Amino acid sequence: MNDLIPLMVIVPIIAAILLNLFIKYNTTIKILSFLVAIVLPIIPILSNYGLHYFGGHAPLMDNGTLLNSLPSYISDGPLSTFHIGITYSFESLQKILIFFLFVVGFLCIFTTIGERKRTPGSYMFLMLMGLAAVTAMLLSDDIFHMYIFFEIAVVAQVGIILASTDNQRYEIAMKYMILGSIGGPILLTGIGFLLGLVGSVNITDIVYVVRNGLVNANSPVFLFSFGLIFFGWLYSVGLPPFHTIKSAVYSKAVPSGSALLQALSVVIFISLGIAIFRIYSSVPFIGVFIIFFSLCGMILSLTMAIMENDFKRMIGFLAVGELGYIGLGFGLGTKLSLTAALFQGLNEMIITATLFIGFGVVLYMTKTSDITKLGGLIEKNPKIAIIVLLGGFAMAGVPPLNGFQSKLMLVQSALSDNFPELAVIMILISIVTFMTFIKAFHSVYLKPKPKNLVIENSDVPRSSVLVMVVLIAICIVLGVVPTLVTDGFSGFVGGLI
Amino acid sequence: MIDTQLAALLSSGSFIIIGLYAAVFIDNIIKKIIGLSFIEEGANMFLIALAYRTDGVVPIFLPGMTPEWFASNSAYPLPHALVLTSIVIGASTLAVMLAIAMVLYRKHGSLSASVILGDKHE
Numbered sequence: 001m002n003d004l005i006p007l008m009v010i011v012p013i014i015a016a017i018l019l020n021l022f023i024k025y026n027t028t029i030k031i032l033s034f035l036v037a038i039v040l041p042i043i044p045i046l047s048n049y050g051l052h053y054f055g056g057h058a059p060l061m062d063n064g065t066l067l068n069s070l071p072s073y074i075s076d077g078p079l080s081t082f083h084i085g086i087t088y089s090f091e092s093l094q095k096i097l098i099f100f101l102f103v104v105g106f107l108c109i110f111t112t113i114g115e116r117k118r119t120p121g122s123y124m125f126l127m128l129m130g131l132a133a134v135t136a137m138l139l140s141d142d143i144f145h146m147y148i149f150f151e152i153a154v155v156a157q158v159g160i161i162l163a164s165t166d167n168q169r170y171e172i173a174m175k176y177m178i179l180g181s182i183g184g185p186i187l188l189t190g191i192g193f194l195l196g197l198v199g200s201v202n203i204t205d206i207v208y209v210v211r212n213g214l215v216n217a218n219s220p221v222f223l224f225s226f227g228l229i230f231f232g233w234l235y236s237v238g239l240p241p242f243h244t245i246k247s248a249v250y251s252k253a254v255p256s257g258s259a260l261l262q263a264l265s266v267v268i269f270i271s272l273g274i275a276i277f278r279i280y281s282s283v284p285f286i287g288v289f290i291i292f293f294s295l296c297g298m299i300l301s302l303t304m305a306i307m308e309n310d311f312k313r314m315i316g317f318l319a320v321g322e323l324g325y326i327g328l329g330f331g332l333g334t335k336l337s338l339t340a341a342l343f344q345g346l347n348e349m350i351i352t353a354t355l356f357i358g359f360g361v362v363l364y365m366t367k368t369s370d371i372t373k374l375g376g377l378i379e380k381n382p383k384i385a386i387i388v389l390l391g392g393f394a395m396a397g398v399p400p401l402n403g404f405q406s407k408l409m410l411v412q413s414a415l416s417d418n419f420p421e422l423a424v425i426m427i428l429i430s431i432v433t434f435m436t437f438i439k440a441f442h443s444v445y446l447k448p449k450p451k452n453l454v455i456e457n458s459d460v461p462r463s464s465v466l467v468m469v470v471l472i473a474i475c476i477v478l479g480v481v482p483t484l485v486t487d488g489f490s491g492f493v494g495g496l497i
Numbered sequence: 498m499i500d501t502q503l504a505a506l507l508s509s510g511s512f513i514i515i516g517l518y519a520a521v522f523i524d525n526i527i528k529k530i531i532g533l534s535f536i537e538e539g540a541n542m543f544l545i546a547l548a549y550r551t552d553g554v555v556p557i558f559l560p561g562m563t564p565e566w567f568a569s570n571s572a573y574p575l576p577h578a579l580v581l582t583s584i585v586i587g588a589s590t591l592a593v594m595l596a597i598a599m600v601l602y603r604k605h606g607s608l609s610a611s612v613i614l615g616d617k618h619e
Binding site (some may be wrong): 144148152154182186188189420 | 544575589597601603
């Protein structure tokens, strides 16, 4: 059922608009957002693999009658292969990632409904718009279409930050918007250079033109376009020099919002990363560029995480640092490394959602995120402590959890690609991540409870506990049976390379 | 006489550089936002300049035109369509930034970026 492919974008957008219309009706908003959130993961399961041409505009080659009626310089040349309209491509990668993205989206919406007596319709609107935007980015085979939905995702992300109660949310939102307003147009200018060279913004068309030598892949204009698009990518994913603002963004949102923001960032990372990999795979040193910025992101973020006393900022930095693993997979550029990178991206979505919501429970109970003021919470809520501990183990790559499997694959790919130093760095960073997490866990749960610590809310919302159980169950299942998703990723990567 | 397309490309480059200067070096947040708008419009103008064709015609196929003549004389319509979408997105982000700037002004009583966006706020 290829017609279902655009529904993955259309349904959340329509639902978001409806939620805005019913903004005064709390029960309607709760029911509608819950129903939409539960329907969304079903759509990618029911959809068949294939292409969807908007407006029915298939390439001329697929329309023999029309092709024969056109002049020979069109019918016999590369123009006959060009995609006239916007194309959505739905393959195994999209199926897996969109399914899990919608699952995380559902869990975040469910947490919000459970935690708040009055569910803000505008917040639900932003969550659904964010989901729709990044889904469109993942599905789209059109780099300009990706840029447009990236900008929409940025505005939705800013809205999610503003929906929190943090004192500094407006300042961080403004900083993020300012950087976005530089990164976005630079990305657009890069796309403009590609358009000028190729005459199309369809990624498959651009790849066709480059691979057939119709555009010189070593020309200064092509390399300049790479530089501009790469800069936009760094901003969008929070790699240096944007790692600080990205972690600040995570720390200012409400926990369910932070979980969703990280999921959105991962999907943006992967969708733009794959586009860059496809278009610029022939550019010399592209892998070195990606590896360099990824390593810088990992090391800088981890260094900042170690020094933090605010657990929200700490998890934010750890989340940004973990994104570097995906970059390393892309940088190595082999089938195994790309499969591992995609698997790591999926794991990141699940693990950081667990940690954000888990530490969000601490914030809900104590109203503070300063680890120096916390302690002894394991006595209050041992079940939550165990789930958070498992989430931390998964992030650090402890077997048999999902983070272990993806990181093991990344280490194996680095070793098989003759980069043993990269493998060593990855293992060292995992160890430091583990130590940083244990520091936060010890401060919050294990050390004696400070006398002046007041537990303001001792009843943890059941919805949050349920969501954490589901997320950690996914971590365990993917850790024990990674082939559930890696086979699909591997199939996609095989076609990509 | 400078070529129109070259002039447009140079103008778009100037817009982007002026905008970057304003966004990075000017302290007033409203002027920063104006600078960011310059960058956005510079990128849009760059796309429009790409579509330009000297002595070309509007890309509408009219009776009496042959496909060959049309293909070699019309401007390229795709960037026009892209820029239209880009302008809408740019206007939306501009509106959000100005709204946040209003809230920040009410909160801090200042439009100085160093006051309201200082590192201490992170």
